[in-house]
Amino acid sequence: MNSKSIYTRLYALASGILLTFFYQTASAQQSIKPLSLNEAISLSIQNSKQLKVSQARVAEATASLKTANERQLPDVSVSGSYLRLTQPNIDLKLNTGSGNGGSSGSSPKVNSAAYGMANVSIPIFAGGIIQSGKESARYLEQAAKLDVDKDREEIIQNTIAAYSNLYKAKAAVTLVEENIKTSDQRVREFSNKEQNGLLARNDLLKAELQQSNYQLALMDAQNNLKIANLNMNIMLGLPDNTLLQVDSTVFKVDNNVDGRGEAEFEQLAYQNRKDAQALGAREKAANAGVKGAKGEYFPSLAVTGGYVAAYIPNVVTITNAITGGVGLKYNLSSLWKTGSKVAGAKAQLAEVQANQAKLIDGIHMDVYQSYENYLLSHKKMDTYIKAIEQSEENYRITKNKHDNNLATTTDLLDADVANLQSHLNYAYAKADALVAYNKLLQAAGILESNNK
Numbered sequence: 244m245n246s247k248s249i250y251t252r253l254y255a256l257a258s259g260i261l262l263t264f265f266y267q268t269a270s271a272q273q274s275i276k277p278l279s280l281n282e283a284i285s286l287s288i289q290n291s292k293q294l295k296v297s298q299a300r301v302a303e304a305t306a307s308l309k310t311a312n313e314r315q316l317p318d319v320s321v322s323g324s325y326l327r328l329t330q331p332n333i334d335l336k337l338n339t340g341s342g343n344g345g346s347s348g349s350s351p352k353v354n355s356a357a358y359g360m361a362n363v364s365i366p367i368f369a370g371g372i373i374q375s376g377k378e379s380a381r382y383l384e385q386a387a388k389l390d391v392d393k394d395r396e397e398i399i400q401n402t403i404a405a406y407s408n409l410y411k412a413k414a415a416v417t418l419v420e421e422n423i424k425t426s427d428q429r430v431r432e433f434s435n436k437e438q439n440g441l442l443a444r445n446d447l448l449k450a451e452l453q454q455s456n457y458q459l460a461l462m463d464a465q466n467n468l469k470i471a472n473l474n475m476n477i478m479l480g481l482p483d484n485t486l487l488q489v490d491s492t493v494f495k496v497d498n499n500v501d502g503r504g505e506a507e508f509e510q511l512a513y514q515n516r517k518d519a520q521a522l523g524a525r526e527k528a529a530n531a532g533v534k535g536a537k538g539e540y541f542p543s544l545a546v547t548g549g550y551v552a553a554y555i556p557n558v559v560t561i562t563n564a565i566t567g568g569v570g571l572k573y574n575l576s577s578l579w580k581t582g583s584k585v586a587g588a589k590a591q592l593a594e595v596q597a598n599q600a601k602l603i604d605g606i607h608m609d610v611y612q613s614y615e616n617y618l619l620s621h622k623k624m625d626t627y628i629k630a631i632e633q634s635e636e637n638y639r640i641t642k643n644k645h646d647n648n649l650a651t652t653t654d655l656l657d658a659d660v661a662n663l664q665s666h667l668n669y670a671y672a673k674a675d676a677l678v679a680y681n682k683l684l685q686a687a688g689i690l691e692s693n694n695k
Contacts, residue, residue: 277488287402290480297391304387311380323359351557358553365546370538375531382528389521396690407674410489412468414670419461426454446652494673505614508687515688529592536588539581542573613686620676627669634665
């Protein structure tokens with residue numbers, strides 16, 4: 244071996260030691276947290292920004308419902324004024340009983356006046372506007388709560404997908420690290436053979452090139468792992484430097500649908516999907532809105548009562564003036580203004596109904612696609628299990644042939660790559676199968692109930 248090669252190897256060894264030192268130092272500063280899938284789901288729900296937005300919308304809808312209910316309560320108003328007056332000309336046309344048929348004496352001097360009123364109005368009939376408003380607000384509150392449930396299921400599915408990506412990234416790092424160990428051992432063996440004249444220089448370079456490619460693959464895998472880990476920390480509200488350890492036992496291959504077919508899952512979706520139920524509630528709210536708009540064609544009727552007190556110095560003092568009766572109000576302009584409001588309410592109803600029809604098609608496609616992806620994921624796992632057996636046996640045979648000079652170094656290296664790829668494919672397929680299974684549950688509207 245020449246001096247240039249020796250210096251190159253010493254430089255690579257020193258660089259590896261330094262990188263290992265810095266990596267261990269950085270890892271020591273990280274807090275390691277074992278994380279189960281159920282804990283991840285719980286933390287993501289607690290820290291979801293979208294869920295907080297949806298819950299704020301529920302609070303807003305609840306306040307609107309309270310406002311609608313309060314419209315049937317009595318309206319009570321109190322008013323009063325104190326007025327300063329100039330010197331008015333007052334001619335009281337009152338019969339004083341003096342027999343001359345007119346007033347006598349000088350006019351009273353008035354320079355101020357005060358009065359106070361209290362009024363109460365209790366609505367009896369308003370064309371159904373109040374009741375329709377209450378009904379619409381109640382259904383809109385129900386729809387807002389269903390939106391929260393829908394968002395919660397999306398959060399659960401996103402968490403499962405992120406958890407699976409973290410597992411895939413960790414599996415890639417582990418598998419590539421194992422292959423690097425094998426590759427390092429191969430390079431050492433080839434280097435000894437090349438020094439002893441038992442191996443061509445070109446074959447050693449091929450093994451070293453593959454070793455470099457594995458190291459590059461490891462860098463990519465480690466980078467993907469860091470990104471997946473950070474993404475998970477953000478979702479869960481954990482510090483960025485938290486190093487998460489996933490539970491690999493959840494990525495099992497026995498997730499099954501218990502013999503249920505696509506049609507059964509589609510029926511479950513129509514019964515349980517929160518977005519479908521929310522649209523149903525919004526349709527009822529829109530129907531109530533149409534009724535409320537039509538209510539403006541009718542007059543309003545209310546029971547009224549009040550109290551009046553007034554004081555004008557030197558003229559009159561009024562106390563205990565209590566009023567009561569029935570008030571009828573009809574806005575004649577409603578005859579030509581209400582039609583546009585009714586048309587607008589009907590347009591909103593038509594929009595909701597169109598969205599319902601669109602959602603039905605979407606549910607049909609979502610369930611079909613999710614069910615087929617679920618079946619495909621299990622077929623892939625079965626195939627990858629066989630591929631692992633085949634690739635391991637192929638590598639064993641090729642290595643034996645290579646050791647006996649019956650196979651080329653290229654054949655050996657290709658067999659090693661194929662073996663690594665088969666193990667990666669199976670690890671990814673297990674994670675994808677878990678995501679596909681839960682996506683099917685989400686499409687059927689039963690994801691949250693199956694993850695409690």
